[in-house]
Amino acid sequence: MERPELGYLLTRLLRTAMAREEPILANAGLRMWDYAVLSALTENAAPTQAQLAAATGRDKTRLIGNLDQLERLGLVTREPDPADRRNRVVSLTAEGRRILERCRADIREMEDDLLRDVPPGDREAFERVLTRLVDPLD
Amino acid sequence: MERPELGYLLTRLLRTAMAREEPILANAGLRMWDYAVLSALTENAAPTQAQLAAATGRDKTRLIGNLDQLERLGLVTREPDPADRRNRVVSLTAEGRRILERCRADIREMEDDLLRDVPPGDREAFERVLTRLVDPLD
DNA sequence: TATTGTTATACTCTATAACTATA
DNA sequence: TATAGTTATAGAGTATAACAATA
Structure with missing residues (x-):
C-alpha cells in the first residue's frame, strides 16, 4: 500500500x-480563534494589532471582532500607545490569563490522551519534527 | 520554554x-477538494455519492459541485447503478487517473523537499505516528 | 502623504431544509 | 414511506477596498 499524503494525514x-x-474552549466561552489570540499574548502584550494579526496568522480586519469580544468578556485590554496614539496595545487581563491557563491545562490533558498509545520515543520524534517544520516559517 | 500545542503546530x-x-493542483486545473475526491476514487469507484462524501469528509450537498466540475473536465463519470437507479456510481476516467497520478508525483516531490532536513529516522517516526493517529478514525 | 485601526461591501464557503426520482 | 441525489436559501467566514484618526 502506498504511503498516505502529508496533507491528507x-x-x-x-x-x-x-x-x-x-x-474545552466552549466551556470557557471561547472559540478557536479567541484562544489563538489569547495564546499569542502569553509572553508579552502585542505592541500593535497588526503585529498580533501577523503572529496569529489572522487577517487584521478579522482580528477586530475577536478583540471586541475578548474585551467584552474582560479577558484583554486595548490601550492606545502614548508614544504613537494610532497603535493600540493589546494585553491579557488577570482574568484573561486565568482562563487561558485553565484551557491550556485541559488541552494538554486532551493531547496526552490522544497520544496515549504512541511510544514515548515516537512521540518525541513526532513533536521534534513538527516543531522543526514549523519554526523556520516565522 | 513550554512545548507548543499540537493544534498550533x-x-x-x-x-x-x-x-x-x-x-501544483492549480496547474492541473484543480482545487484542493477536487483532488481529495479524485484521490478517494483511486482504488475503486464509489458505489454512491453519499459514500464518497463520507470517505472524503465532505458534505454530500457540497460534493455535488465538485463532481459537476470534475465531470465537465472529463475526469470522472457519474453513471446510474442499474441495480438501484437512485444511486450514481462515480468513477475515474483514464484522463482523470492520468491527471491524478501527475499531481501525486508532484506532491510527493514537494513533500520530500519540505522534509529534506529531517533525519530519516525521525521522518519515519513522524509518518508512523501520523498514520497511527489517523487510522483509528475511519 | 503614510499608517493604524475600523467599517462596509461583496464573495466564498458551509449548513439546513425543501424538492425529484426512484424504490 | 423512505432514500439518493439535487437545488435553494440563509448564515458564517473571508478578502478587498474605502474611511477616520494620527503621524
Whole structure:
C-alpha cells in the first residue's frame, strides 16, 4: 500500500484535534480563534494589532471582532500607545490569563490522551519534527 | 520554554503544506477538494455519492459541485447503478487517473523537499505516528 | 502623504431544509 | 414511506477596498 499524503494525514488529525478542543474552549466561552489570540499574548502584550494579526496568522480586519469580544468578556485590554496614539496595545487581563491557563491545562490533558498509545520515543520524534517544520516559517 | 500545542503546530504545518500544494493542483486545473475526491476514487469507484462524501469528509450537498466540475473536465463519470437507479456510481476516467497520478508525483516531490532536513529516522517516526493517529478514525 | 485601526461591501464557503426520482 | 441525489436559501467566514484618526 502506498504511503498516505502529508496533507491528507494532517487534515484528518487536525480535524480530530480541533473536534476535541472545541468543547474545552466552549466551556470557557471561547472559540478557536479567541484562544489563538489569547495564546499569542502569553509572553508579552502585542505592541500593535497588526503585529498580533501577523503572529496569529489572522487577517487584521478579522482580528477586530475577536478583540471586541475578548474585551467584552474582560479577558484583554486595548490601550492606545502614548508614544504613537494610532497603535493600540493589546494585553491579557488577570482574568484573561486565568482562563487561558485553565484551557491550556485541559488541552494538554486532551493531547496526552490522544497520544496515549504512541511510544514515548515516537512521540518525541513526532513533536521534534513538527516543531522543526514549523519554526523556520516565522 | 513550554512545548507548543499540537493544534498550533498542525495548523501551521498544514497551512504551509497547502500553500505549496495549491499551485501544483492549480496547474492541473484543480482545487484542493477536487483532488481529495479524485484521490478517494483511486482504488475503486464509489458505489454512491453519499459514500464518497463520507470517505472524503465532505458534505454530500457540497460534493455535488465538485463532481459537476470534475465531470465537465472529463475526469470522472457519474453513471446510474442499474441495480438501484437512485444511486450514481462515480468513477475515474483514464484522463482523470492520468491527471491524478501527475499531481501525486508532484506532491510527493514537494513533500520530500519540505522534509529534506529531517533525519530519516525521525521522518519515519513522524509518518508512523501520523498514520497511527489517523487510522483509528475511519 | 503614510499608517493604524475600523467599517462596509461583496464573495466564498458551509449548513439546513425543501424538492425529484426512484424504490 | 423512505432514500439518493439535487437545488435553494440563509448564515458564517473571508478578502478587498474605502474611511477616520494620527503621524
